[in-house]
Amino acid sequence: MNDLSDGDDYDYDDYDDHMSEDGGSSDGDEYAFDSQGPSSSRQAQYQVFSEAELRERQQQALSAVTSVLSIDENDAARLLRKYKWDPNQANEEWFMNADSIRKEVGLSDHRAPPTRSKTAVCSICFDSHKAGSMCAAACGHLYCKNCWRSYAETAVNEGPSCLDLRCPTVGCGAAVTQGVLDEVLDKAHRTKYDRYALRSMVEDSRRLTWCPSPDCQHAIENLTDSGAVAIDVVCKCSHAFCFSCHEEAHRPVDCATVKRWLIKNSAESENLNWILAHTKQCPQCKRPIEKNQGCMHMTCSQCRHEFCWLCQGAWADHGERTGGFYACNRYESAQRAGEHDEEMFKREQARNALERYMHYYQRWAENDASRKTSRKAAQETLPEQLSQLSEWTATPTSQLNFISEAWDQVVDCRRILKWTYTYGYYTFGAVSDGTGDKDVAKDVLAQHQEFFEFNQGQAEGYLEKLHSMAEKNLGEFRETLIGLTDVTRTHFRKLVEELEKGLSVMLNDYMVAPASMEPEAPAPAITGDLKGEKSLTKPRTAGGKRTRATAKTEREAAPPAQARGGSPRAAAHDRARGQASDLEAQAGFWQCSSCTLANHDFSATACEVCETPRPAH
Amino acid sequence: MAAQLPRRILKETQRLLSEPAPGISASPADDNARHFNVIIFGPDSSPYEGGSFKLELFLPEDYPMAAPKVRFLTKIYHPNIDKLGRICLDILKDKWSPALQIRTVLLSIQALLSAPNPDDPLAENVAKHWKDNEQEAVATAKEWTRMYASQA
Known part of the structure; x- marks a missing residue:
């Protein structure tokens, strides 16, 4: 992250523009690119400093002041x-x-005349000392000096x-x-002082x-313009x-949501919800009781009160x-009269x-657990496995880097995927219980x-595929793994x-983009899209369901290229194909159906590596 | 306390006894030379006029690098002094300097009696009283002075 290489970033960045026009990646020249970082780091808008580098940086800042203002470093540091x-x-x-700054920071420019007398009384210890053995600011x-110390x-x-x-x-x-400080402070205190000085630069x-x-x-x-925006580093x-x-x-979720989510996870509120949802109170002692088996004749284990569960x-x-011991007429009639409704409704809702x-x-x-185990695997067992593999296959370890990259990608994607669930929880609350964003119609x-x-689902599909592939950890998967790492990275980054x-923006882009980008797209794809559009604008009907079914087809059909070819079948399939070509165009590559390599040349008729012919459009 | 008393404390004590500051008396306790019994007389033309206020002052181990600890023993109605006698004064906290002395601290406390500062309160309710109705608050301070701080 320290090696600043302008513009030398992932090659797919070039295709980025038709997807994101607002320039969430406003990569000006001064931005360094994170050439190794996984997908979630926005093109390096930040830089990592080691302690030595921080000291160097501090020194630079000090020199920038001392050279202009002719004050010493200590004074410059205060300023x-x-x-x-x-x-x-x-x-x-x-x-x-x-003048006023001098006064505020305590840098007076007039020096007191040296004392003429040979001795002076220190007004801290009240002893008299030789003037030469005393210090002053x-x-x-x-x-x-003792008192100074x-x-x-x-x-x-x-x-x-x-x-x-x-x-x-x-x-x-x-x-x-x-x-004065140099004169009186011992080494331990001096070190401590210097540490505070260094820390102050970072903390201020x-x-x-x-x-x-x-x-x-x-x-x-x-390194972003405003300097304090929330970015993942x-x-x-x-x-x-x-x-x-x-x-x-935690991208794509914002800081406030993360805080809410973490509090929710740790808080008691869900325990209470569980109690509310699964128990009734004993009518006498009010202790919550969970009925896990048996008949309706309850005996409270605490107060021995006997009551009917219904x-x-x-x-x-x-x-x-009342209708025998195994039925309760009172309950049935009360239910018919609607007496239990409110309570039931509350319990149901909870x-x-x-x-x-x-x-x-x-x-x-x-996903969090999976991320942790993957991370552990990548850090602990992988290096050893790689060196073994390199021996067996007589391949230099540098050529096996793709495996660790794949693992890093898995770890990274698990984290993003994890947070998309938080995103989903808070964004779509209104659909099920009306707690979500009120501004958007249901x-x-x-x-x-x-x-x-x-x-x-699609992102998850790619990730599962990559994860299982990476776990196989065999040399011959090289192309597959590299391609898949690339596809997964792109997909998650875009997500x-x-x-x-x-x-809303995303949905619009998604529906508009194919028409403008692939004018030569064949008729079935376009009808597929129109159908898709129809079905998407008519949610909560059969159309909506179909979209989800399609999603499944699509997921199973990854790599998308495989969905191409074959005779036109059900509408759902047309839609899948339309999406496949859209996705290819948006992703900026087409994926080989045999080795899954991401091919970037759209005019090519066969895969760059394995030469399997590209399925016809 | 077996450690020898620093020369500074000895000298300060001597000076406090030989040339006391006007309106202030301070003398070390018999059993502990770091513990001082202090009396500050209420400054003229203040609500505390005529009162004699007892305080205790303690010099901690790291005095003069650390500030002395001072507390009112006599009840006093003052926005910067709470009901436990604790005093809100900057030089007793972050503005302490080893160049300050017992004498300067006590003079500052005397000055605080002349000029209460309700904008930096320790006793919230007293400070509020002071700001809402100064006349009435001053009357209460005088009343307290008469009740608690005047031994004939």
């Missing part, structure tokens, strides 16, 4: 801290208003505020100079932040996190006249909400949900970018 380590601003402000207030050490032990140490004289406020600056991974000493600089220690909220990287009346009232949450949470958690939302699930743009 820079005031201006959040922006040398330009520091210099400018200084020229505008040097620029203000000339003399204190003995305790003063400075106390300040260092108190924390980063020691960086703004002033002369002890009341009302003086002169900054303590580097010379909005553009810099520490990697939150334990024991990681790297800092990340945000990957540290050199391989920890991927969000620059803004410091949680694990009508919750005392069991004593039950018997032959159960639905819980099930919905469990659905998303399980998938979120599964039918539009349902349509969005289908479309989202289709995309998510993230599109979701961030919003589903």
Whole structure:
């Protein structure tokens, strides 16, 4: 991430433009590209610094000030801290208003005349010392070295505020100079002081932040225009996190949603929901009871109260006249009269909400677990396997890099996939329980949900394929794996970018793009698209269902190229084919049906590598 | 406390005893030379005029690098002093400097009695009273002074 290589990024970036015109990737020249990073990192809008590099950077900032303002480094550091380590601003402000800044930062430019007398009384310890053995800041207030030492050490032990140490004289406020500090601080305190100084640069600056991974000493600089936007960054220690909220990287979901989701996962609220959904209270002692088996005759294990599970009346009232011990007439009649409706409805709703949450949470958690194991595999066992493989096949390890790349991709995609479930949970709440985004009409939302699930399903399909392929870990899969890594990376990257743009935009692009991009597209594909459009604008009907069925076909048919050819069959199939060609055009490659290589040359009639003929359009 | 008393503390104590600041008396406790019994007389033309306020002052182990700890023992109605006698004064906290002394601290507290600062309150309700109705608050302060701080 440190090797800045302008424009030398993934080759598919060139095709990016017809999909994203807003330029979520406004890659100006100053942006470095992350040439190794997995798909989720936006083209490197950030840079990782090691501690040494940070020191270097700090030194540069200091020199930028000292060379212009002719003040020493210690003073320059104070000035820079005031201006959040922006040398330009520091210099400018200084020229505008040097006097008041000097006063504020404690840099007086007039020096006290040296004391004439040979001895002076230190006004901290009240002892008299030889004037020569005493120290003073620029203000000339003399204190003995012992007192200076305790003063400075106390300040260092108190924390980063020691960086703004002033002369002890009341009302003086002169900054303590580097010379005095060098003279009195021992090595341990000096090191501590320097660490605070380094930390202050990262902590004061909005553009810099520490990697939150334990024991990681790297800092990340945000290179985007505003400097503090939420971007996913990957540290050199391989920890991927969000620059803004410091949680694990979470595109396409925003920081606030992640926070809500994490709180929800940890909170008791779901326990309560479960209790509400699966238990009834004992009518007497009000303890919640879960009925897991047996008849309707309940005996509370706590208060021994006997009651009927159905009508919750005392069991004593039950018997032959209420319809026998195994039925409850009271319940039936009360239900007919609608008495239990409200309670039932509440319980039903709680159960639905819980099930919905469990659905998303399980998938979120599964992907998370899978990400962790994959990551472990990639970090621990893979290097060994690779060296073995390289021996057996007599291939240099550098040529086997594609395998670790594939693994990195798997890890990365698992994380994105995980967060798409959070996205789904919060975006489509209104369809099922009315908690989601109120601005979007319900039918539009349902349509969005289908479309989202289709995309998510496809991404998931690619990922599963890549994952299983990577697990085989055999040399002959080279092309397959490289191609698949590429396809999966592209797919996930686009998924993230599109979701961030919003589903409406995405849906529009999706339906408009093929017509404009593939004017020579054959008739079946176009009719397929029209049908698709119809079915998509008529959600919650048979058409809507069909779309989902198509999604399945498409998923199974990956690579999409395979869906081509063959005689026209059901409408659903036409649609699948239409989508396949759209997808190819959007993805910027067509995939070989035999080796799955991503071919970038659309005019080619056969696969670049295995020479299998490309299926006819 | 077996450690020898730093010369600074000895000298400060001597000076406090030999040339006391006007309106302030401070003397070390018999059993602990770091513990001072202090009396500050209410400054003239303040609500505390005529009162004599007892305080305790303690010099911690790392004095003078750390500030002395001071607390009012006499009840006082003041926006910057709470009901436990704790004092909100910057030089007792982050503005402490080893060049300050017991004498300067006590003079600052005396000045705080002359000029209460309800904008930086410690006792919220007193400060609110002071801001809403200063006249009434001053009357309460005088009343408290008469009740708690005037031994003949």
